[in-house]
Each structure stands twice: as structure tokens, then as C-alpha cells.
Amino acid sequence: MNPIAPPLTYLFLTAMIRALRKPAVVAVALVCGLLLAVASQTKASVDRPFVPASDSLVLENLPSGVANASTRQLRRLREALDKDPTNLAFATRVARLNIEQSRMTGDPRYLGHAQAALSSWWKLNAPPAEVLFLRAVIRQSLHDFKGALADLKVVLRSEPQNAEALLTYSTILIVRGEYREAEQSCERLTPLVSELVSGACLATVESLTGRARNALSRLTTLYERANAEPPGERAWASSILGETASRIGDAAEGESYLKKALQLSPDDSYTLGTYADLLLDSGRPTEVVTLLRGQTQNDSLLLRLAIAELRMGRAEGTEHARLLRERFAANRRRGDSVHRREEARFELMIERNAQKALQLSQDNWDVQREPWDARLLLESALATRQLSVASPAIEWLDSSRLEDPILRNLVAQVRARQ
Amino acid sequence: MTAYRPRLSSFFLGVALMYLLAAFPAAAHRPSDSYLNLETQASRIEGRWDIPIRDLDYVLDLDQDRNGSITWGELRVRSKDIESYAMGRLRIDAGGQLCQAELNPLRAIHHSDGSYAVLTFEMVCPSNPSSLGLSYSLLFDVDPQHRGLARIGHRGVYQTKVFTMGEPHQEVSLSDARPTQQLLSMVREGLVHIALGWDHMLFLLAMLLPSVLARRGGQWEPFEHFRPALIDVVKIVTAFTAAHSLTLTLAALDYVRLPSRFVESAIAASIVIAALNNFRPVFRGDRWLVAFGLGLLHGFGFSSVLRDLGLPKGSLVVALFGFNVGVELGQLAIVAVLFPLAYAVRRSAFYRHLVLNGGSAIAALLGCIWLIERAFKVSLFT
Numbered sequence: 001m002n003p004i005a006p007p008l009t010y011l012f013l014t015a016m017i018r019a020l021r022k023p024a025v026v027a028v029a030l031v032c033g034l035l036l037a038v039a040s041q042t043k044a045s046v047d048r049p050f051v052p053a054s055d056s057l058v059l060e061n062l063p064s065g066v067a068n069a070s071t072r073q074l075r076r077l078r079e080a081l082d083k084d085p086t087n088l089a090f091a092t093r094v095a096r097l098n099i100e101q102s103r104m105t106g107d108p109r110y111l112g113h114a115q116a117a118l119s120s121w122w123k124l125n126a127p128p129a130e131v132l133f134l135r136a137v138i139r140q141s142l143h144d145f146k147g148a149l150a151d152l153k154v155v156l157r158s159e160p161q162n163a164e165a166l167l168t169y170s171t172i173l174i175v176r177g178e179y180r181e182a183e184q185s186c187e188r189l190t191p192l193v194s195e196l197v198s199g200a201c202l203a204t205v206e207s208l209t210g211r212a213r214n215a216l217s218r219l220t221t222l223y224e225r226a227n228a229e230p231p232g233e234r235a236w237a238s239s240i241l242g243e244t245a246s247r248i249g250d251a252a253e254g255e256s257y258l259k260k261a262l263q264l265s266p267d268d269s270y271t272l273g274t275y276a277d278l279l280l281d282s283g284r285p286t287e288v289v290t291l292l293r294g295q296t297q298n299d300s301l302l303l304r305l306a307i308a309e310l311r312m313g314r315a316e317g318t319e320h321a322r323l324l325r326e327r328f329a330a331n332r333r334r335g336d337s338v339h340r341r342e343e344a345r346f347e348l349m350i351e352r353n354a355q356k357a358l359q360l361s362q363d364n365w366d367v368q369r370e371p372w373d374a375r376l377l378l379e380s381a382l383a384t385r386q387l388s389v390a391s392p393a394i395e396w397l398d399s400s401r402l403e404d405p406i407l408r409n410l411v412a413q414v415r416a417r418q
Numbered sequence: 419m420t421a422y423r424p425r426l427s428s429f430f431l432g433v434a435l436m437y438l439l440a441a442f443p444a445a446a447h448r449p450s451d452s453y454l455n456l457e458t459q460a461s462r463i464e465g466r467w468d469i470p471i472r473d474l475d476y477v478l479d480l481d482q483d484r485n486g487s488i489t490w491g492e493l494r495v496r497s498k499d500i501e502s503y504a505m506g507r508l509r510i511d512a513g514g515q516l517c518q519a520e521l522n523p524l525r526a527i528h529h530s531d532g533s534y535a536v537l538t539f540e541m542v543c544p545s546n547p548s549s550l551g552l553s554y555s556l557l558f559d560v561d562p563q564h565r566g567l568a569r570i571g572h573r574g575v576y577q578t579k580v581f582t583m584g585e586p587h588q589e590v591s592l593s594d595a596r597p598t599q600q601l602l603s604m605v606r607e608g609l610v611h612i613a614l615g616w617d618h619m620l621f622l623l624a625m626l627l628p629s630v631l632a633r634r635g636g637q638w639e640p641f642e643h644f645r646p647a648l649i650d651v652v653k654i655v656t657a658f659t660a661a662h663s664l665t666l667t668l669a670a671l672d673y674v675r676l677p678s679r680f681v682e683s684a685i686a687a688s689i690v691i692a693a694l695n696n697f698r699p700v701f702r703g704d705r706w707l708v709a710f711g712l713g714l715l716h717g718f719g720f721s722s723v724l725r726d727l728g729l730p731k732g733s734l735v736v737a738l739f740g741f742n743v744g745v746e747l748g749q750l751a752i753v754a755v756l757f758p759l760a761y762a763v764r765r766s767a768f769y770r771h772l773v774l775n776g777g778s779a780i781a782a783l784l785g786c787i788w789l790i791e792r793a794f795k796v797s798l799f800t
Contacts, residue, residue: 048527049466049468049525049526049527049536049538050525050526050527051523051525051526052490052526054490055489055490055491055494056489056490056491057489057490058487058488058489059471059488059489059490059493059526059533060471060472060475060487060488060532060533061486061487062472062475062481062486062487062488063472064486108448108449108563109449109450109472109473109561109563111563112449112450112560112561112562112563112564113476113560113561115561115562115563116559116560116561116562119559119562122562142563323530326529326530327448327530327531330448330451330529330530330531331448331449333451333567333578333580334449334451334565334567334580335565335580336449
């Protein structure tokens with residue numbers, strides 16, 4: 001035994017016995033100490049490796065859930081592809097199923113799996129057109145818009161009637177703010193797809209280029225006689241109608257279309273996000289909390305949920321903000337820049353770090369040019385009083401003649417202060 | 419082989435449209451990453467590797483009962499497969515020769531995007547390397563977007579590397595950092611250690627709480643003047659510093675070595691002693707002696723941190739000095755904030771009853787909990 005141990009033990013015990021004679025001290029100490037210890041331990045178990053005490057502790061819930069027909073099909077196809085990795089038919093089906101999964105869940109792992117399925121052709125200069133199209137879809141999902149457009153151009157040269165490729169091409173052009181070309185390719189789509197789909201494509205361009213009222217009335221007509229079309233397409237058209245109506249300041253009509261879209265397709269994260277934005281802009285955060293309850297996996301929805309909760313002063317908001325902070329940090333560590341728009345909004349509205357938000361929204365503007373991208377650039381320019389930085393967004397708004405009253409109001413504020 | 423005809427599935431089209439027009443972030447969930455932490459010390463490498471359980475399930479099919487969730491039991495029974503799968507995809511070599519790994523039992527951890535399996539290992543390299551070659555090929559075959567995020571520590575200096583499908587090999591230079599850089603990094607380590615080392619902070623607090631008071635007739639009475647109070651603080655802080663610097667140096671130079679379980683338990687006990695001494699002082703005017711005696715123990719505690727950082731033999735003095743400076747700066751910061759506050763309110767009943775008695779009681783209780791946990795290697799609150 002160590003020589004210092006006995007006197008230390010003696011000191012410790014005598015002092016303990018003395019203190020224990022004061023019941024009040026002991027009681028206070030017990031309560032406070034327990035609280036502190038429990039608090040420190042709960043936090044510790046979050047970020048320290050541990051050996052679970054029980055075998056039945058659930059560590060992870062798989063996104064595929066309980067094995068169902070489609071996951072079993074995907075598993076069988078994957079096994080077949082593993083045995084025959086250069087089988088084009090297997091590979092493209094596995095890739096397609098994974099892309100569909102990623103779209104439904106917003107989970108980027110499926111995009112990686114889709115890319116892996118195509119690995120025999122991925123790096124070829126001239127892969128088969130089907131692979132090229134799927135590569136473009138994966139690339140645009142990773143925000144490599146230039147790479148995606150290049151692939152699609154090649155596909156469309158050999159297959160000018162390829163509707164999927166044409167539609168994907170149009171939509172990337174819209175995201176990039178290249179409306180003239182986007183409109184042309186929507187028109188090329190007209191003979192190839194239903195009038196609802198081509199009409200929705202055109203209406204989107206019109207709603208962003210100063211013709212929102214025209215878009216609204218035309219798409220409404222198409223939508224009302226499209227009852228026989230698949231619910232996915234009707235939901236999509238309804239979502240565009242909702243967005244267009246709110247873009248010209250008609251929040252009530254916008255809301256009714258967004259609600260219809262959600263009835264047709266309740267889990268659609270894009271419509272959920274648009275509806276949440278409408279509610280936030282109308283000062284109704286309580287409804288956002290109801291709408292987005294439990295949406296913690298999808299960062300875009302979690303961001304809107306956290307903004308609403310913090311506005312209402314709810315404690316969950318702080319926890320959700322912490323989750324977002326960790327996820328953005330993890331993305332930065334891996335060198336991802338896919339979420340600049342979300343991160344800019346997070347910095348601006350939750351962290352209140354306008355300088356950082358400005359940098360992010362500037363970087364984002366180089367990649368994406370949609371109304372929200374312009375809004376973030378304008379708002380962070382106003383918050384940092386670096387008004388000149390907002391001029392690309394103002395020029396874009398002037399040339400596109402977008403009617404959005406929120407954006408117009410922001411531009412007016414910038415001009416008033418200049 | 420029949421060519422696959424592209425066909426326009428209206429479902430696919432509908433979903434595609436919604437998604438594309440939205441340009442909604444592809445990575446709404448987090449993409450797949452693993453976290454690899456390596457600490458090098460001479461020819462040994464200590465490693466910890468966090469791998470998402472979801473990805474392990476994708477390649478190893480862990481969900482045996484097909485209920486859509488992975489339990490600890492399902493992970494544990496496959497731990498051998500997990501280990502050989504992962505370690506077969508990580509190669510670390512020193513000067514072209516492979517380092518051999520020995521694995522510790524599997525654990526788990528929660529990160530912001532889900533649970534991860536934690537592999538910890540110790541590696542022995544054939545020679546004392548000046549650089550390491552890392553080859554990482556985990557999961558790239560099933561997810562080319564996967565990344566391996568590595569952090570490599572060498573003598574208190576950290577570098578980060580990102581492994582991608584395109585860059586699966588990385589060369590890490592272990593050349594010694596410049597002395598100033600090393601000094602600064604050691605000062606930072608010292609500061610971090612005192613800021614995160616709750617036990618040292620709590621001990622110091624317990625010692626300093628009565629410094630603005632004098633013991634008269636079995637009661638704590640406030641000092642009339644600033645000078646005696648300041649002298650008391652200076653004596654205690656100096657004694658504590660001198661003591662832990664002494665043992666820290668002795669331990670770092672390997673003259674004395676105490677088992678860490680004993681040291682950690684004794685540090686917990688020192689908090690209890692310091693705190694209880696505030697109720698019924700056994701030591702009075704000579705409280706600086708207590709600070710000195712117990713400070714000796716804390717020095718051994720600091721030394722284990724230094725050992726974990728892996729001290730360079732060549733610049734041991736620089737490292738020791740830097741670490742000590744960091745610890746002292748941290749301590750001074752605590753004193754500089756608390757002492758004026760305590761002095762200002764020393765006359766109030768609030769200070770003497772609630773802060774002194776309550777604070778000491780909490781410190782004593784926490785010390786007791788730590789003492790039991792560390793001495794008996796049990797966890798009381800998990």
C-alpha cells in the first residue's frame with residue numbers, strides 16, 4: 001500500500017464524520033450534487049463511447065424500416081449486380097431505385113449507392129445514354145450543375161425526344177437562373193409529356209420572370225381538368241400553384257394550393273418547406289411547429305422548425321439549433337458545400353452572425369439563383385450594411401422582373417439606404 | 419444482352435420534377451462519414467475509429483431479425499466481422515513496413531446523425547516513423563460519396579486529412595513542429611486541461627472560497643482589508659502551483675510514477691478534504707500547506723495528460739514549460755474572475771452561508787462521487 005494512503009484516509013473519514021453532523025448541509029449537498037452529477041452524466045453519454053448495458057438497446061433505426069417488398073427487391077437486384085457488375089440492365093435499375101429512395105427520403109446515402117451501381121461506366125467519356133442520364137441526375141443532386149448540364153447535352157444530342165433528360169435539363173437551367181433557355185426546353189417537352197407536366201414546367205419559368213399572374217391562370221386551368229393524371233404530378237402542379245400565388249402576395253390562395261399538394265403527397269419535403277416559409281412569413285410559427293413536428297432528419301425542415309421554435313421561445317429550439325450546428329460543422333469537415341443556402345439562413349436567423357451569412361449567401365449565389373438565394377443575399381447585405389454586395393441579386397431581380405413583394409421590399413430598403 | 423430501354427415512368431417523372439425544381443439539398447440527411455483519430459507516440463499509434471452503424475449494416479447485414487432496427491446485441495455478436503471488415507480496409511505503414519493493430523472491445527457512440535460503432539486499437543510499427551502512409555478504402559465500393567475524416571496527433575500537434583474515393587492514400591509527415599508552434603500548442607493544451615479538468619478547478623474553488631474570510635472564534639469573519647485576503651489567495655495559489663509543477667516535472671521525467679487509479683482517486687479525495695475543511699477547519703492559518711500537499715497529487719494527474727499527448731524527448735523542457743504556463747494562465751483567469759467577486763460580497767450572509775457552505779457541500783459531494791467511481795471503477799450515474 002502507498003505510504004500516503006493511511007493518513008489521507010484518516011483525514012477524509014474524520015472530516016466526513018464532522019460534516020455529517022449538520023443535517024441541513026448534508027441535505028443541500030445531496031440534492032445539489034445529485035442534480036449536478038445527473039446533468040453532467042446525461043451530457044457525457046451523448047458524446048462519449050460507451051458499452052451498452054443491455055443487448056436489447058436499440059442503437060439505430062434503419063431508414064428502410066422493416067423489410068418490405070421494395071427493399072427486398074433492391075436487395076435481390078444488388079446481389080445480382082454484385083455477381084455481374086457490368087450488367088447494364090441490373091446496374092441502371094439499382095441506380096434508379098436508389099435515386100427514387102433518395103428523393104423520397106432526402107437521404108444522400110442512396111445517391112452514393114446509385115453511383116456505386118454505375119461504377120463500371122462512371123468514369124467513361126462516353127457511357128451509354130441511360131448511364132449518362134442517371135449520372136447527370138446524381139451530379140445535379142450533389143449540386144454539380146455544370147457537370148450535369150454537360151451530361152444532359154450529350155444525351156439530348158443522341159436522344160432529342162428523351163423527356164426525362166429534357167425535363168431535368170429545364171429544371172437545372174431554372175435553378176441556375178437561365179430562364180430563356182429553360183423556357184425553350186420546356187417548350188420542346190410539350191409534345192412528349194402530358195399538358196400538365198409541360199404546363200407546370202412553363203409556369204415555373206413564367207412565375208419567375210414577371211408573368212406570375214399569367215402562369216397562375218394557365219396552370220389553374222390545366223390543373224382543374226387533370227383529375228386523371230397521377231397524384232404525384234397533380235401534387236407537383238399544386239405545389240407550383242401555391243408557390244406562385246404566394247410569390248405575388250396572395251398568401252390565402254397560396255396556402256390552399258399548398259395544402260392540396262400536401263393532401264396528395266403528405267411527405268413531400270419541398271412542399272412542407274414552402275408551406276413552412278409561408279407560415280413563418282405570415283407570423284404563424286405555432287403552425288410551423290405542428291406541421292414539422294418530428295422532422296429532425298431533414299436539415300432543411302429542421303432549420304425551419306428551429307426558427308419557429310426559437311421565435312416562440314420554446315426550449316426544443318435550442319436543442320434543434322445545436323443539432324444543426326453540429327451537422328453543418330460535420331459537412332464542412334468533409335468539404336461539402338451543398339448546403340450553403342441552408343447554412344446561410346441558419347447563420348442569419350439562428351446564430352445572428354450576419355457576416356458569416358453574407359459570405360455563405362455570396363458563395364451560394366454563384367451556384368444557385370432562385371428567389372430564396374436572392375433573399376438571403378439581400379437580407380445579409382442589409383444586416384451587415386454592406387449594401388453594394390447585394391447588387392448581383394438586385395440586377396437579377398430587375399432583369400427577371402420577378403414580382404415577389406418580399407424581395408421587392410428588401411430591394412427598396414437597400415436602395416433607400418444607399 | 420438486351421439493352422435496357424429508357425422508359426418514362428410517370429411516377430419517376432412526377433417525383434423527379436418536384437425534386438429537381440426545388441433544388442432541395444441532396445444532403446438533407448448527413449452523407450456517410452467515418453471519423454478516424456490517431457495519436458502517435460514513438461513507434462506506437464493509438465487509434466479510434468467511429469463508423470456509422472447504418473453503413474455497417476449495408477455491407478454486413480447486421481439486422482438479423484429484419485425489424486428495421488439494430489440493437490447492441492446484433493452489433494456485438496458480429497463484432498469480429500465488423501473489426502475484420504474495417505481493419506482490412508485501413509492500412510498504416512511506417513517507412514514502407516506495415517503497422518500491426520491490436521483491437522480493444524467494440525463500443526458505440528451517438529453522433530448528431532445517428533449511432534456509430536467505435537473501434538479502438540493500438541498499433542505497433544516496426545520502426546520509429548518520421549512519416550506515416552495511410553491507405554483508406556472503407557465503403558468507397560458501395561458509396562463513392564463516403565469520406566474518411568482523419569485527425570492525426572503527434573506530440574500535441576494535430577493535422578486533419580480527408581480520404582475520398584479519389585484520394586484514398588495520404589502521407590502524414592511526423593516531423594517535429596517548430597518550437598514556438600509546439601510551445602503554443604502546449605500552452606493551449608494546459609489551458610484546455612484546466613478548463614475541462616473539473617476536478618482541478620473544483621479543488622481550487624474549494625480552497626479559495628474562504629480566502630476572503632478569517633477564522634475567529636469558530637466562525638468565518640470577513641477580512642477588513644483587501645491586503646490580507648489577497649495574501650491568502652496568493653499563498654494558496656503559489657503553493658498549489660509550486661507543488662503540482664514539482665510533481666508534474668518529476669513524473670514527466672519518469673523519476674516518479676504512481677498508478678493512475680490511485681492518483682485519480684486521491685485527487686477526488688483532495689476535493690473532499692478541501693471542501694470539508696471549510697466547515698470545520700482542521701488546518702487554519704496554514705491552509706497554504708494543504709494546497710501544497712494536495713497540489714503534489716494534482717501534479718501527478720497533469721502528468722498523465724502529458725503522457726497521453728506523447729512528449730518529444732528532444733523538447734521535453736519546452737513542452738513541460740508550455741503546459742505549465744497554460745495551466746497557470748487558466749488558474750489565474752479563474753482567480754481573477756472569482757476573487758474580486760467574492761471580496762465584494764464577503765460581508766453578506768449570502769456569501770458565508772450559501773456560497774461558502776453550499777459550494778463546499780456540493781464540492782464535497784462531487785468529490786465523494788468521483789472518489790467512489792474512480793477507486794472502485796464503477797459508474798454511479800449512467
